[in-house]
Amino acid sequence: MYPFGNIVGNYCPQQGPTDITALSIGDTVLAGAQVTDDNKIRKVPLLYHPEYLMYYISNMEFLDVIDAVVTGTVKTPTDQLTGSGISKEGTAQGFKGPGILAVTDNKLTVTYPGNFVYGYKTPYTFGVKTNDGLRIMEGKNTLKVIPYDQINNNTVPHNYASVDTIKGWYKSANIGDSITLDYAISKFSDGRNLIIPENIQPLFGADVLNYMENYPSGRPIEVYTSSVTEKVIGTGADTVGYYAEYDNAKRAYNAHSFAEAWDGTIIPPHTTSSGKETAGFERVPDPTVSAGWVSHGVCPAARSLRSALFEAGLGLPVGMQSGEYAVKLGYNPATGITVTNTKDYPIKIVMWTEGSGTGMHIYSKIIELVPN
Numbered sequence: 329m330y331p332f333g334n335i336v337g338n339y340c341p342q343q344g345p346t347d348i349t350a351l352s353i354g355d356t357v358l359a360g361a362q363v364t365d366d367n368k369i370r371k372v373p374l375l376y377h378p379e380y381l382m383y384y385i386s387n388m389e390f391l392d393v394i395d396a397v398v399t400g401t402v403k404t405p406t407d408q409l410t411g412s413g414i415s416k417e418g419t420a421q422g423f424k425g426p427g428i429l430a431v432t433d434n435k436l437t438v439t440y441p442g443n444f445v446y447g448y449k450t451p452y453t454f455g456v457k458t459n460d461g462l463r464i465m466e467g468k469n470t471l472k473v474i475p476y477d478q479i480n481n482n483t484v485p486h487n488y489a490s491v492d493t494i495k496g497w498y499k500s501a502n503i504g505d506s507i508t509l510d511y512a513i514s515k516f517s518d519g520r521n522l523i524i525p526e527n528i529q530p531l532f533g534a535d536v537l538n539y540m541e542n543y544p545s546g547r548p549i550e551v552y553t554s555s556v557t558e559k560v561i562g563t564g565a566d567t568v569g570y571y572a573e574y575d576n577a578k579r580a581y582n583a584h585s586f587a588e589a590w591d592g593t594i595i596p597p598h599t600t601s602s603g604k605e606t607a608g609f610e611r612v613p614d615p616t617v618s619a620g621w622v623s624h625g626v627c628p629a630a631r632s633l634r635s636a637l638f639e640a641g642l643g644l645p646v647g648m649q650s651g652e653y654a655v656k657l658g659y660n661p662a663t664g665i666t667v668t669n670t671k672d673y674p675i676k677i678v679m680w681t682e683g684s685g686t687g688m689h690i691y692s693k694i695i696e697l698v699p700n
Contacts, residue, residue, distance in 0.1 A: 343370050345409050345436035350418075354521040355429050356531050357420045357438055363429055364406055364418030364436065371401035380405055387416070413438030425552045426531055428520045439518075443699040444674055445552040446517050446596040449545050452525055453485055453510035455494065457501045462494070464509070466524075485510040485525070487541055511540065513549055517596065539594075542604040544663050550594045550674060555700045558676070562640030562694035566632040568625060570686040578610040579625030580688050582661075585609050586629035587679040587690055589662035594676050594697075595669040603662035617657065626661040629690045630654035633679065636692035642670060673698050 346353060350365040357363055374381060380402040384392040396402035406418050411432055415421045420438045426445065427438040453471075456463040461475040464484065474483045476498060480491055489497075489509060497507050513532075514522040529537045532551040540549050568583050570576060589607030612624040631654045637645065647665035649656050659665055669675050678693040 343404065343409065345431050345434060348406075348409055348418075349429065349436065351429050352521060353429055353431060354519065356426045356520055356523060356527075357429055358426060358531065359420050359423060361420045362418060363414060363420050363438065364410065366403075366418070369404055369406065369409075371399070371403050374400050374402045377402055377404075409436055411435030411437040413440065425554070426520075428518065441552050441554075442518060443554045443556075444517075444550060444596065444697070445520075446548050446550045446599070446674075447513040447520075447523070448515045449540055449543060449547050449549055450512045450514040450522070451508045451545055452512035453508070454506045455484065455498075455509050456506045457498055457503055459503060462498060465506075487525075487537075508545070511545065513540070513551065516551075539592075542606050543593075544602060544605045547601045548596050548599040550596055553674065553697060556673075556697040557700055559696045559698050560693055561675075561696045562636040562638070562642070562692075564632040564635030564637075564639070564692040566628040566635070566690050568628050568686050568688045568690070571624070574614070574624050575610075575612050576686050578612045580685050582609045582612070582623050582625030583629045583688060583690055584681050586626045586633075586661050587681050587692075590633060590677050590692075591679040592676070593667075594674055595667060596674045597669055597672050600666050600668040602664070602666045605663045607662040609661060622657070623655075623661055627652065627654045629679070630661065630665070632690040632692040633677070636677075636694045637667065640675070640694040640696075642675075642694070643668065671696060 348364050348368045350362050351357065374396050381393065381396050383405050392403060407416050413420055413422055413427060414436060420427055423438065423440040425441040427440055430437050430439045452466060454465045456465055458473065461473050462479055462484065463473045464471045479495055484491065484494060487510065489507060494507065510525040512522050512524050513528060523531060536549065536551050568580050585607050589603035593601060593603060595601045609623040609626065611621040613620065614622045614624065630648060634648055634654055645665050645667045647656055647659035648654050655661050655665065674697040676695045676697060678695060680691055682689045
């Protein structure tokens with residue numbers, strides 16, 4: 329059988345690590361996930377590879393031993409094709425956080441996540457208005473078509489656009505117009521594959537999904553951070569103050585909304601982000617501008633954030649300017665302003681208010697997340 333095995337080997341290329349995967353290379357896996365498919369692992373003549381039989385005997389895997397004796401063929405041991413991060417049973421093991429299925433030195437491995445992993449919020453599921461209803465699409469693939477009167481929480485994704493919003497859009501849209509219904513995470517810092525919407529929470533947790541739902545498309549989303557020390561590198565403070573010519577109640581509301589829009593924002597290293605798109609601001613009448621109104625009250629909060637960023641050694645955000653009127657006209661105070669993290673570690677923006685009305689204080693901190 330030995331020379332026969334050599335002949336067969338010359339005509340049948342050796343099985344490679346990518347031939348036995350239960351997932352795709354680059355997919356995200358958690359510890360305990362099955363990453364190999366036993367049905368894809370080849371069997372070889374027992375007489376040609378008696379050492380495989382001894383492997384199963386020594387590991388007390390008697391079902392494989394009996395199968396080999398009865399059939400005259402023996403399954404190639406998984407560890408012949410796998411390396412670090414994968415058990416002999418073909419499951420991911422020995423790491424925390426979201427790993428990546430990879431090939432290293434011609435072995436199937438699970439690469440552990442680094443100190444932090446981030447990707448970008450990416451449009452993925454769309455609704456297209458047709459003559460028949462709402463066509464649900466992922467890329468160029470049509471999943472289903474929903475008649476208008478059947479659009480509800482059970483038939484369409486609604487984490488980002490409510491059913492009422494979708495129906496309102498449908499009534500005013502033209503045939504062929506589209507609306508984004510759900511988002512994936514792509515362009516990861518460590519090169520892993522895109523994560524589809526339904527896998528975000530199982531792989532990264534509810535906190536990541538909740539964070540992602542608050543921020544605009546295209547913004548960086550931190551999906552994993554190792555054990556870190558939070559180091560305060562910048563602080564700022566300001567007060568709403570009193571302006572007789574403006575509605576001061578609305579100004580105080582806008583200052584508080586600005587703080588809520590930016591509080592908890594995490595910006596990975598060498599990336600740019602904005603505040604939450606879910607924040608809302610009141611229009612304060614102002615006859616000195618062409619629009620007739622401004623979101624007055626955001627400038628004291630912006631000055632607080634600006635001071636903290638400068639103390640942290642970070643530059644002036646896009647959409648801000650020096651001086652008392654910190655927010656440029658025409659820029660949304662939450663999504664129009666963008667902060668760039670030029671540091672090598674993620675930063676977290678913390679903002680809060682104390683007091684009320686014109687005496688409200690707005691505080692800011694810039695916290696660097698330094699791996700332990």
